[in-house]
Amino acid sequence: MAKNFHTDNKAFMLYKDWEDIFQALDSSEEIGELVMALFAYAKRGETPKLSGGTKIAFLMMRAAIERDGIAWEEMCAQRSECGKKGGRPKKSDESGNTDEKAEQTAASADNAEEKPQGINDTAEKPKAFSQTKRFSEKAKKADKDIDIDIDKDTDKDTDKDKDKDKDKDKAIDKEKKKDAETAKSVVRSFGTHKNIMLTSEQYNELESRCRSVGLSLESYISKLSQWLFTKGRHCTDPYRIISGWLDNDSKRKTAAKPKEKQGCDLSWYDDYAMNFDLSKFF
Numbered sequence: 001m002a003k004n005f006h007t008d009n010k011a012f013m014l015y016k017d018w019e020d021i022f023q024a025l026d027s028s029e030e031i032g033e034l035v036m037a038l039f040a041y042a043k044r045g046e047t048p049k050l051s052g053g054t055k056i057a058f059l060m061m062r063a064a065i066e067r068d069g070i071a072w073e074e075m076c077a078q079r080s081e082c083g084k085k086g087g088r089p090k091k092s093d094e095s096g097n098t099d100e101k102a103e104q105t106a107a108s109a110d111n112a113e114e115k116p117q118g119i120n121d122t123a124e125k126p127k128a129f130s131q132t133k134r135f136s137e138k139a140k141k142a143d144k145d146i147d148i149d150i151d152k153d154t155d156k157d158t159d160k161d162k163d164k165d166k167d168k169d170k171a172i173d174k175e176k177k178k179d180a181e182t183a184k185s186v187v188r189s190f191g192t193h194k195n196i197m198l199t200s201e202q203y204n205e206l207e208s209r210c211r212s213v214g215l216s217l218e219s220y221i222s223k224l225s226q227w228l229f230t231k232g233r234h235c236t237d238p239y240r241i242i243s244g245w246l247d248n249d250s251k252r253k254t255a256a257k258p259k260e261k262q263g264c265d266l267s268w269y270d271d272y273a274m275n276f277d278l279s280k281f282f
Helices: 016-024 028-044 052-084 096-114 125-184 200-213 217-231 238-255 258-264 267-274
Strands: 187-190 196-199
Touching (some): 016 052, 052 125, 187 200, 196 200, 196 238, 200 217, 217 238
């Protein structure tokens, strides 16, 4: 009976690169809802009703669970087929050669009865002995040939299974890379009013640049979020605006005299960032 990964498989995979997807959700409630949805699909094949970022994350993870489940079903089917092929074929001489030996023995007994007494019958014995030995050698050779053929077939099946496993591993690696790239492109909301939309890749890049020059990315995000909320506007490319601020502030900080940078005094940055005219970016 064919296996079904929803009901027969006792486990399913959680990949490490899913961590970014979980962190992209807005609340612990959404994370819990997503986890329960994954269990419902893996165990019973159910697709719960979700919305927003939770639905997008579930669709990505569901594809990986389904791919792994199908691979598990195929592996079970292959093992079942190998089990059906078990058992060694019977030797060909177990029936045929035994009958021939019986006929030869009976013929020798009849010849012995027909010969008159006193006649030496030792001349016939080497002939019967040589025939029996010849049939025995043929039977052994046939057994060896059968064993060699079985070994060759087994080796061929093993090579085919290895090739299939390699193809599956390549397909799984390709899907993992695709999922990782998709996770990088997931849009997350930032800022006090959750109106700054950046992908994980954009946020990580800006944070790395700010850290390298001793600036705070959260200050930029809060500044832009408050301004947009106050003006009632929507920013289509916050990454470009924050990146421009960061470039300008980095140049100013690099050009500052050493005595002005001592003591980590960033008051000049606060004055610049908080009084910067945003209207030219829209």
